[in-house]
Amino acid sequence: MVKKEVTVLNATGLHARPASMFVQTAGKFKSKIFVIKEGNSINAKSIMGIMAGGISQGTTIEIQAEGDDEAEAVDALVQLINDKFGE
Amino acid sequence: MFIKEGIIASPGIVIAKSLVYEKIQLEVNKNKINDTEAEIVKFQNAVKHSHQQLEAIRIKAISELGEEEGAIFEAHAMVLDDPEFVEGVEAEINNNHLAADYAVKIVTDRFFDIFDQMDDPYFSARAADIKDVGSRVLQNILGIVQADLSQLEEDVIIIADDLTPSDTAQMDKKRVMGFATNIGSRTSHTAIMARSLEIPAVLGLGDITKTVKNGDLMVVNGLTGKVCVNPSDEQLQSYEKEKQKYQDYLKELEALKDLEAITLDGRKVELVGNIGEPNDVAGILKNGGVGVGLYRTEFLYMNSDVMPSEEKQFAAYRSVLEAFPNGPVIIRTLDIGGDKKLPYLPMDDELNPFLGLRAIRLCFKEVGLFKIQLRAILRASVYGQAHIMFPMISSITEVRQAKAILLDCMKELDQEQLPYDKTVKVGVMIEIPSAAIAADIIAKEVDFFSIGTNDLCQYTLAVDRMNQEVSYLYDPFNPAILRLIKQVTATSEKKDNFFTGMCGEMAGDPLAAILLLGLGLYEFSMSALSIPQIKKIIRSVTYEDAKKIADAALNMETGEEIMDFVQKSMKKLNLDI
DSSP states (O other), rough: EEEEEOOOOOOTTHHHHHHHHHHHHHHHHSSEEEEETTTEEEEETHHHHHHTTTTTTTEEEEEEEEEEEEEHOOOHHHHHHHEEEEO | EEEEEOEEEEEEEEEEEEEEOOOOOOOOOOSOOOOOOOHHHHHHHHHHHHHHHHOOOOHHHHHHHHHHHHHHHHHHHHHHHHHHHHHHHHHHHHHOOOOOHHHHHHHHHHHHHHHHHHHHHHHHHHHHHHHHHHHHHHHHHTTOOOOOOOOOSEEEEEEEEEOHHHHHHHTTTEEEEEEEEEEETTTSHHHHHHHHHHHOEEEEESSSSHOOOOOEEEEEEETTTTTEESHHHHHHHHHHHHHHHHHHHHHHHHHHTTOOOOTTOOOOEEEEEEEGGGGHHHHHHTTTTOSSEEEEHHHHHOSSSSSSOHHHHHHHHHHHHHTTTSSEEEEEOOBBBTTOOBBBOOOOSSSGGGSSSSSSHHHHHHHHHHHHHHHHHHHHHTEEEEEEEEEESSSHHHHHHHHHHHHHHHHHHHHTTOOTTTEEEEEEESSHHHHHTTTHHHHGOOSSSEHHHHHHHHTTTTTTTOTTTGGOOOTTSSSSHHHHHHHHHHHHHHHOEEEEOOOSSGOOOOOHHHHHHTTOOEEHHHHHHGGGHHHHHHHHSSOOOHHHHHHHTOOOOOOOHHHHHHHHHHHHHTTOO
């Protein structure tokens, strides 16, 4: 399993458009991917889970992936967050 | 016969038979289940079935209502596939031995509550999606088929508790003439749908589904917010008359749409709209405005959590400019301070905010921020007829200072080899009395004026119109205001290739139209809905008559006297407003 901590930087957090970009990116990988926020585990491929997670600007989350492409998956999602979703 | 009053959601008057669309209550089985595997299969089949239905509805919605409505059902399909939804339901069945229907209800309600509690319209819409999808799956598990509105025999008004996207998408649009519902607001799905179908709707009627019977004749009046069930012959006649009057009115405005704003003796003026965001241009186009007389760019800043980037601003300005290839778009630079603040730009509290650090004064202090906006406007200027307007100008010195910064931005763009319109028009708001009095001096540095009557009145008459104790003094018809306007337009008439417009509320006031026309105003900028009425007035008078009325008004003593005189003059010209 690969995991990495990252802080959400973009202004709106994982809301609306960023949330759907995040879920779509996660969906491209075969691995099981989870977002851990304050001990709660959210399926990264679930738009409802991610949006309901209330992940706002400044929140630190951990991204965990397990599977064939686990390293690539974590890198891609961390990159997306660090790029502030292109905002 | 009875009359009920609700919320106006979509205008118009319709008289038709009612069709009460009552959904079958979905009763779930709360007993514990032993054969969990069978329940899982039931759930999976229902999901599959729902997918097929959604795809059919999506195609119908796209062809009848457009891509945007179709996208709702794509979002619904995403909920159906969502692992948290699917796994959530399966976990309830496997771990808690719930029936498939009960498990779906529990998981749907759980997500609905989370989204519904968030104070954000985006999430409220998601909550509605989840509810709609949940009840679709439930119906498929329970084998319930709701009333079919897709093929109707006659014209009807739909009476319902509330309508979901699934309900409205499958409706027979040719037969549905209006909506009346128990719940809902101006921004709910039913309201949006009614406006896009251009049918009258009154919502929030409480218990209309209980008090109206199928086939009752009813009137939905989307102008007054009233519905009348089983009207008397007399009432029916009066509603028919009102309906006719409204249709005539619409026809009259529609006929005006593509006509010029020109007086009987050939004086042409420009009628344009005030906007706060790019989406507002649709209203101007629909009402026959030829451009934008005031683009309030502060909304771009106020609706954002961070300073809007040059790219974001460029895209917004460009889209507005492209909407009017042949008309002017006057972009007012950031007007913040006073009563408008930004979350990401700390400002000290002031004793007199309206006399303090606001608008252009703030931009001179925050030059970096100002330059981002000017660069964005310049870059967008190649896509149309951009006009840059500086707010809160009190003297020519400020105009020169602002133009120097604009010149800096132009040089930067030259160096970066980015294109912009080198002849972009530059103008100022006339809203401080000193600028009106010294208009001839300021005119030397600019291409146009736009009179902001709201602030001009406030500063000239020294009155805060939000203060109820003194707001009676706020009067755009006050002789001092008319004389200031005259001074500005007179200056403008002496200069070639120069115009004066007005973007305050007075420009859209039908009582002021003739007066302003006679004072020599060239451009009238107002809320889009006022454009047809003002156009009608302009097209019904001669410039000569308007000038006479304005000249007489300039010699009167009080605002009341002037208003009274204008009203009488309009009556003489057979203009009713």
